[in-house]
Amino acid sequence: MAMTKILIVDDDEILRNMYKTKFVNRGYDVVTAENGETGLNLALSQKPALILLDIRMPIMDGVTMMEKLRTDPWGRGVPIIILSVVEPVRENILDNIAKGKPAYYLEKANTTPEQVVEKAEEIINLYKD
């Protein structure tokens, strides 16, 4: 059985590797991108089961990447977890972005890798065909 594919888009290499380690250890196939542009291309070519998306990134930020992705017939339905440190608290802006579901918002700093993976699995199960 093929491994479930996850795309991690984050400009911070350390965080990218950290989440990758976590997901690889859980038995996922992980692809990573360091900005929205590469992320968008990878998403459309690899069609992952879930995308972990950072917001503040150079070249193309997470919000733009998501907007572009949502114009694609496949991209419209892929579940996304927005992982950001922009706001220390619940942020309405990001909630609003997330309203074009399936998308979820998690605060990076206040979430452990374990919690991220738990949330990811919950969402993947929800959207499994």
Add this chain to the structure above:
Amino acid sequence: MNFKKAAGKKIQENPVKPNNELEEAKKALASVLQDSKRLEEKLREERDRANAIITFMAEGLLVMDRDYKIVIINPVAEKLLGVSASLAIGQKWSDFVTTYIGEKEIPFEERTAIKTFQSGKTLITTIEDNHYYKARYGGRKFPVASFTSSLIDKEGRVSGVVKVFRDVTHEKQEKEIIKKTVEERTLQVRQEQAKLTASIQSLPVGFMIIDRDENILAINAVAKKILDLKNEDPTCRQICEKFTPVLDLRKMQEKSLADKKALELKDIALGKKVLRILLSPISLSAEEIIGSVILFEDVTEAKILERSKDEFFSIASHELRTPLTAIRGNTALIQQYFSDILKDSTLKDMILDIHDSSIRLIQIVNDFLNVSRLEQGRIEFVNEEFDIRELVLEVFKELEFTAHEKNLFLKFDSEQRNAVKVYADRDRTKEVLINLIGNSLKFTDQGGVTVSILPNPNFLKIAIIDSGRGIPVKNQSLLFHKFQQASEQILTRDFTRGTGLGLYISKLLIEGMEGKIWLENTEEGKGSTFSFTLPLAN
């Protein structure tokens, strides 16, 4: 017989006739004498009366003949001129008394007595004419008001002059004082006015006064600059138009007048500027309102600063939290995946310490950012109806471990069996409860913490009662302030955080949800009660 009788009678009458004439003449003479006597008496009476008037009148009186020689002088005139009647009578008025206008001597032909005599006209001088008399033989110079009239003889010629005058020294002094006072007051008023104008002009904010008819009574340069008014005398209408359609300034002013209350308008956009406007009615009394003061403050720069401050926090947040997230996440991963490799317990403890410290650091960063956002009013509260009882029990569950470790009880004291619904932000209420109950646990060594809820008609009061050490009086006023912990270590009522911001954040949060928070009561060695309120759900 009849004739005889008649003739006889006639004869009898004749000798009587001369006798009668004499009697009648006598009578007539007596009558004339009596009349003249009566007339004389009447004249005397009149003279006495005139004398009395002349003697006792308050003014000085002089009568002079056609040679200007004094023929009558009354006691007041004697006194005023400093001479006796015996000396004055027969003296020529112009030789006897010198007259002045101010400092200048009046020449003979200009003197009122002379002019009156020559023209026959009555002349009146008042205090305003500035006339003075000075008797040549001593006596003082004094200001006078006079009345000079001519005397006409039976042929219709001017036979003399009568002059009535009085000393107006006191009146003049009073007038001088009044004049001086008026001058001083005028000067004072001018100075006050100048000060006020200068103050208004040098105010750093735009200032404008308008009356009830919307006339601009005063406007300073700053106001004109802020409102971008080019002309000297702007009108209310012109100013109101500037704000259309963002704001109906006139309506706001009417509202402030009707409510008799100042009205603050924040973040009003005017072109590229952001203004703060304050409208305040000017009242003379509780009833009488004469107009409004309107202040305009250009807060554009403050707004820009606020925005850049916000950006700074956002960047700081990102830059600090990204590496912290990595430390926290990676230490968690090490503990999870490499616990079998890590044999050394000291190394394990060190990694645990790194992990815990990173969590604490993240919390501190969170606190700073939260305070900044709360202070700027940039945090939105998502208010909803929820059951406070349920939330308290949820918080108890989270703090159970801490309480158990210290062997303390957590008690929910409520007679309410049903749900008690409040209208607030559930997550933030939870944050406040964790902070307050956590603090109580921290400062209690025996006994425990009781939470009681008390619904009132419009709001719910929640009290957190502990049996802890209490708060000394000198420290009570420092509670709920920013960084209270920084000033004195012992002060901290901060459980979950190490920043000393816990109670301050709780206060900002509760106030943001239209509630109040306060220290209800505390006794050293016995415990403290903190209370807060939240609006009840309808």
